[in-house]
Amino acid sequence: MAPFMSSRYALRSIVRRARHASERKAFFCTETPALFPHPVSMVNGASRGLGLALTEKLLTKHPDSPVVATCRNPDSAAGLSALKERFPSQLTVLRLDVTMEDTMEAVAKEISSKYGRLDMLVSTSGILHIPDQMEPEPKLVNVDPKNLMLAYRVNAVGPILVAKHMMPLLKTGLGQGTGREVAVVANITCKMASLRDNLLGGWYAYRASKASLNQFTKTLSVECQRRKDPVICVVIHPGVVDTELSKPYQRDIPPEKLFTPETSAEKLMDILDSLTPEDTGKFFSYTKQEIPW
Template identity: 30%
Template sequence: MENNVLIVGASGGIASALIEQYRSAGAKVFAVSRAAASESNNLENVSYHQISEQNDKHICGFVKQLAEQDVVLNTVVITTGFLHNENDGIHPEKRLEDVSEEALTAYFATNSIIPSIWLKHLVNVMSKEGSTLVCLSARVGSISDNGLGGWYGYRASKAALNMFVKTASVEYKRRLKDVMLVCYHPGTVDTGLSKPFQKNVAAKKLFTPEFTAKQLVHHLSALDREQACHFIDWNGEVVTW
């Protein structure tokens, strides 16, 4: 059976490693990014699709195209997310006075709403014979694990994402049966997203995107598929909600 994989946020550090991991294992990869394809995206087994503005209309249009081409997806990894944005002057908040409407809006729009809209539409093109949808979340989105505070927008937007995934998993299971949704904490990974925050991270705890992609694929294959929704970390350990 063909293994069709969709990776959203394709230009990102973890997404790029996942694309390589899946395509070199023989999967057919659909890679979606805001960015236009470049020469380096021209890879065997990969079709690259640009959606510059990821809203309901454009995501719906892309998923409809897949359906019209009779594409059935087995695995989806939505990597979309941001922690800081230098252009817009958005940095994780240290204290309440740092919280702003603009930053909160941006965090929720990218980290919660875009992945949720993908889940809304993808239910129509997932395989009924075993499919898995993963959203890259973060441990800091765990409500029960929050001892440190701070990072209001990022934490709250990842917690909202987790709630959407968990809620959607109930309906996905009802509609597709053999399906599993996963919120995944990749650990601290050496990408643009974590760059400004790496100096206090021990070298052995700063993972390469390649290691991260291998761990993710490995842990997905070991999860209990009877359980509709999981929240796990890079080591395969359960993260409490």
């Protein structure tokens, strides 16, 4: 191909990409005519425990910033209903089931139409046991394929799909007004997901599904860096929190290592508010010390 023809085709390609980008931007703007002037946060899995406590911390610590709280059954979420009465204009409660992708799409559309942006996404949803149905596996003989797949769907697949649907809003929000000027995706994991830290074995489904969540989040951080998307992606171990998830297994936990949801939420807030782009792709403890993968 002649040099001038190569240049002409290159020019056409640039014009075509610019036109498509303009069309995509115009379409988005028709859906969201104006961006909300303050940062918007979303807590997935906010009906109780750590998610509920974190939602309250966000509402009280950043009173000008809206919070979107999602859970599987909002109608039965008494804690969220109480928060909604206290913060009627600041808090939005929406249904999101981490095993149903259409509910994630609906939440993204609602946030887009109401705020036009998202600046932080924290996924706290997770499953460890279900009474009379699912228990952690102390030995290989206890491993059940149905429970393995359920844990994987809820603990790993669900949060990364939520991030998938919220990413356009996060890239729009850019974290403007937060002091860090980049958006954040923070997935709540556990120290048990660390391969190097696994010295006791057992708990196959929970360990493996949370390790998968770690890998998903790390991979997302690499993609955002390569695309130069201003989004920090981290996983955080909140410590052992006194919730229904951990209650049957707290016997050997020293009292000083068993946190109330409020204490753990405060520690998480300290980390979230201090994140910088250099932190992306990291696995943090509640002290912000890095945990080996």
